[in-house]
Amino acid sequence: xxxxxxxxxxxxxxxxxxxxxxxxxxxxxxxxxxxxxxxxxxxxxxxxxxxxxxxxxxxxxxxxxxxxxxxxxxxxxxxxxxxxxxxxxxxxxxxxxxxxxxxxxxxxxxxxxxxxxxxxxxxxxxxxxxxxxxxxxxxxxxxxxxxxxxxxxxxxxxxxxxxxxxxxxxxxxxxxxxxxxxxxxxxxxxxxxxxxxxxxxxxxxxxxxxxxxxxxxxxxxxxxxxxxxxxxxxxxxxxxxxxxxxxxxxxxxxxxxxxxxxxxxxxxxxxxxxxxxxxxxxxxx
Amino acid sequence: xxxxxxxxxxxxxxxxxxxxxxxxxxxxxxxxxxxxxxxxxxxxxxxxxxxxxxxxxxxxxxxxxxxxxxxxxxxxxxxxxxxxxxxxxxxxxxxxxxxxxxxxxxxxxxxxxxxxxxxxxxxxxxxxxxxxxxxxxxxxxxxxxxxxxxxxxxxxxxxxxxxxxxxxxxxxxxxxxxxxxxxxxxxxxxxxxxxxxxxxxxxxxxxxxxxxxxxxxxxxxxxxxxxxxxxxxxxxxxxxxxxxxxxxxxxxxxxxxxxxxxxxxxxxxxxxxxxxxxxxxxxxxxxxxxxxxxxxxxxxxxxxxxxxxxxxxx
Ligand SMILES: Cc1ncc(C[n+]2csc(CCOP(=O)(O)OP(=O)(O)O)c2C)c(N)n1
Ligand SMILES: [Mg+2]
Numbered sequence: 001x002x003x004x005x006x007x008x009x010x011x012x013x014x015x016x017x018x019x020x021x022x023x024x025x026x027x028x029x030x031x032x033x034x035x036x037x038x039x040x041x042x043x044x045x046x047x048x049x050x051x052x053x054x055x056x057x058x059x060x061x062x063x064x065x066x067x068x069x070x071x072x073x074x075x076x077x078x079x080x081x082x083x084x085x086x087x088x089x090x091x092x093x094x095x096x097x098x099x100x101x102x103x104x105x106x107x108x109x110x111x112x113x114x115x116x117x118x119x120x121x122x123x124x125x126x127x128x129x130x131x132x133x134x135x136x137x138x139x140x141x142x143x144x145x146x147x148x149x150x151x152x153x154x155x156x157x158x159x160x161x162x163x164x165x166x167x168x169x170x171x172x173x174x175x176x177x178x179x180x181x182x183x184x185x186x187x188x189x190x191x192x193x194x195x196x197x198x199x200x201x202x203x204x205x206x207x208x209x210x211x212x213x214x215x216x217x218x219x220x221x222x223x224x225x226x227x228x229x230x231x232x233x234x235x236x237x238x239x240x241x242x243x244x245x246x247x248x249x250x251x252x253x254x255x256x257x258x259x260x261x262x263x264x265x266x267x268x269x270x271x272x273x274x275x276x277x278x279x280x281x282x283x284x285x
Numbered sequence: 286x287x288x289x290x291x292x293x294x295x296x297x298x299x300x301x302x303x304x305x306x307x308x309x310x311x312x313x314x315x316x317x318x319x320x321x322x323x324x325x326x327x328x329x330x331x332x333x334x335x336x337x338x339x340x341x342x343x344x345x346x347x348x349x350x351x352x353x354x355x356x357x358x359x360x361x362x363x364x365x366x367x368x369x370x371x372x373x374x375x376x377x378x379x380x381x382x383x384x385x386x387x388x389x390x391x392x393x394x395x396x397x398x399x400x401x402x403x404x405x406x407x408x409x410x411x412x413x414x415x416x417x418x419x420x421x422x423x424x425x426x427x428x429x430x431x432x433x434x435x436x437x438x439x440x441x442x443x444x445x446x447x448x449x450x451x452x453x454x455x456x457x458x459x460x461x462x463x464x465x466x467x468x469x470x471x472x473x474x475x476x477x478x479x480x481x482x483x484x485x486x487x488x489x490x491x492x493x494x495x496x497x498x499x500x501x502x503x504x505x506x507x508x509x510x511x512x513x514x515x516x517x518x519x520x521x522x523x524x525x526x527x528x529x530x531x532x533x534x535x536x537x538x539x540x541x542x543x544x545x546x547x548x549x550x551x552x553x554x555x556x557x558x559x560x561x562x563x564x565x566x567x568x569x570x571x572x573x574x575x576x577x578x579x580x581x582x583x584x585x586x587x588x589x590x591x592x593x594x595x596x597x598x599x
Contacts, residue, residue: 128404201339
């Protein structure tokens with residue numbers, strides 16, 4: 001049965017209720033799985049989870065029963081260290097059992113520290129070395145164009161990540177090839193490992209930079225599900241150029257002591273911190 | 286054996302601060318990993334001589350080359366994967382070819398990176414650096430040797446690559462140790478076989494030799510921390526004395542330290558050699574020790590290969 005692209009802005013209120021609950025559950029899984037792994041990246045996972053949940057539960061055309069369906073929309077996690085967020089979105093959308101999330105980073109697990117397309121169902125392409133994902137997404141979009149398939153390609157980048165030169169080579173190519181099936185999302189959480197992006201190596205002004213490279217840019221709150229749904233819808237309507245959703249986010253969003261914290265970029269919460277995080281997040285898993 | 290464990294990386298950070306004090310021309314660069322690489326120590330002491338270029342390793346190597354061309358002693362640091370993998374062409378064209386005074390000190394080399402998995406487990410850095418003319422390549426065995434090596438290379442003009450590990454590793458050396466570029470360290474004499482090791486495998490080589498001794502096999506143990514320039518004399522001498530060689534490295538068995546030894550043996554003194562190293566596969570997520578087991582970086586594997594090498598003698 002072919003899956004049609006649905007209008008995910010139709011029953012907006014219903015979707016928002018559903019997404020609110022789902023994203024809370026997702027956040028619980030993220031802190032739990034990183035705690036169980038003993039290492040991993042909570043900050044950038046929590047800043048990007050709303051984007052991922054909106055994509056996988058509402059926006060993207062995909063089929064968990066057939067992860068290699070040739071007409072599916074493609075997803076690239078260019079900032080591969082946020083794999084816990086991707087794995088959670090996949091598990092909650094039926095690619096594998098939620099309990100498998102607790103095998104993250106363990107020997108023999110299908111859930112590698114960074115996404116591996118040959119190990120995890122639902123992972124379209126392997127990432128982990130920053131700055132390479134946008135090029136991969138362009139290649140996938142060009143592949144779809146050659147094969148006359150109408151799938152779209154989504155790619156999440158980190159804000160520190162766009163300091164890599166390859167991102168700008170790709171930005172140039174995407175508009176040169178007029179790839180309107182490509183929608184990139186920038187997780188603008190203000191922080192990289194060593195500090196705020198603007199202190200380490202400033203990337204501002206981002207919007208005019210991408211516009212100068214020929215992109216359509218939509219500036220939104222990356223934790224507002226309605227903003228996200230409408231932005232993805234708008235991106236679908238843009239013809240002849242790629243779209244960047246500049247998603248303003250908070251690193252560690254949802255857990256007070258991880259919000260805006262450099263410390264929790266790449267550190268697992270211990271038992272005590274996990275308990276605190278879960279009690280703040282509420283809901284139950 | 287009961288080893289005192291210590292991380293290699295602060296050996297680099299501390300040496301760099303010492304060098305900063307001694308030489309005003311010393312500068313340090315980093316690519317958003319100043320904590321993990323320990324160059325944050327230098328940043329704190331000499332902020333005006335520290336440049337964090339952001340997540341841009343290729344740019345870092347280029348800027349390093351430019352700084353070296355204006356007479357500075359440059360230390361550029363990031364994870365081994367991104368230093369030698371991402372920025373290989375910049376290293377080749379802008380640092381090695383013009384023979385500029387850039388010291389690349391990489392951390393998080395090898396399978397012991399652990400949980401991050403294959404995308405971050407660099408098993409081919411020594412191969413990539415070893416094939417570059419002008420490049421010196423060093424893989425210290427512990428904290429102390431890292432420190433001594435960093436201090437030493439600062440006084441030796443030209444490009445250089447030093448690799449260190451993420452994990453805490455056994456302390457092999459104390460303050461009195463003298464590191465010499467291109468000179469292997471004979472840790473233990475022996476007659477039947479020579480175990481030539483490097484990096485965090487040196488302690489395992491020492492333990493393997495202890496076990497072999499219990500079975501009446503006498504093994505020479507060598508720390509071959511300079512992969513390039515090769516210590517030809519040590520390799521030929523070991524071949525002549527013991528007639529069998531086992532090389533041990535946390536690196537792809539292709540074009541690593543074992544291959545460097547094999548090249549010398551082939552040219553000058555062919556004797557049986559067995560290589561212990563990572564097979565030609567990508568790694569995976571797991572605990573460091575589990576991964577060392579799974580990929581054959583074990584005392585048992587060294588022992589087995591030592592026996593095979595001995596049996597292969599004519
Ligand atoms: C090429 C490369 N260089 C360095 C790293 C190490 N690293 C992992 S995450 C990270 C910081 C990423 O910052 P950002 O893109 O802002 O991600 P986020 O804040 O969303 O976690 C770095 C430097 C890497 N994975 N790849
Ligand atoms: Mg960021």
